[in-house]
């Protein structure tokens with residue numbers, strides 16, 4: 135499959151994200167200053183320069199961060215105030231899989247979150263095995279997490295994040311730094327998941343696979359729309375820019 139080609143994507147139920155006059159300052163740094171944006175997310179990509187606010191935007195959507203003022207809602211609920219609901223309904227995949235993996239074996243990694251959401255041990259175990267089966271790795275249950283390859287660890291993080299069957303999956307540069315076949319394969323698995331997704335990414339080919347892009351620039355939405363249109367505008371502005379060492 136060539137790069138940039140759209141994968142056959144599963145149908146998803148869109149998630150409604152709403153930011154109303156959201157401000158966030160971190161250590162004297164104003165990240166968002168009255169950001170208001172509303173979007174129905176199926177497969178949305180977040181594009182923007184380093185420091186534009188993509189990660190903090192995702193953290194606000196997940197409820198990991200509370201805004202200083204204003205409100206964030208996901209399908210009508212406030213994810214920072216309803217932590218339990220948020221951890222069940224919103225999955226998060228980080229760039230570094232080591233940050234999300236805590237247990238010695240794959241099965242423990244998968245069942246932990248399920249049990250935390252109230253599943254009994256047996257049910258969680260059965261569900262974990264079903265997930266492994268669905269992802270085509272039924273023999274991974276007793277595999278030691280530290281023995282997995284980097285790409286396999288990323289896949290495990292994806293399985294862990296989607297195990298509680300969230301309605302929204304957030305990915306922050308989730309598959310950055312992997313070799314091309316690994317990255318492409320993971321994106322293909324991602325496309326098959328019937329879950330609404332927002333993915334921050336620097337890779338233009340991966341961004342092009344979304345159905346919509348939001349361009350963040352210095353904590354504001356610079357533009358949003360069809361991937362072709364946004365990427366053309368983004369490239370036109372970024373390419374040929376030579377930054378001074380102070381601006382890197």
Ligand SMILES: Nc1ncnc2c1ncn2[C@@H]1O[C@H](COP(=O)(O)OP(=O)(O)O)[C@@H](O)[C@H]1O
Pocket residue numbers: 160161163165182183184185186187188189190191
């Ligand atoms: N923990 C933090 N403390 C202080 N400033 C931060 C912190 N995290 C992010 N920032 C600042 O917030 C802004 C947005 O950062 P971030 O969301 O990480 O951008 P992106 O993911 O688009 O690269 C940047 O100016 C960054 O320096």
Ligand SMILES: [Mg+2]
Pocket residue numbers: 188189190306334
């Ligand atoms: Mg980031």
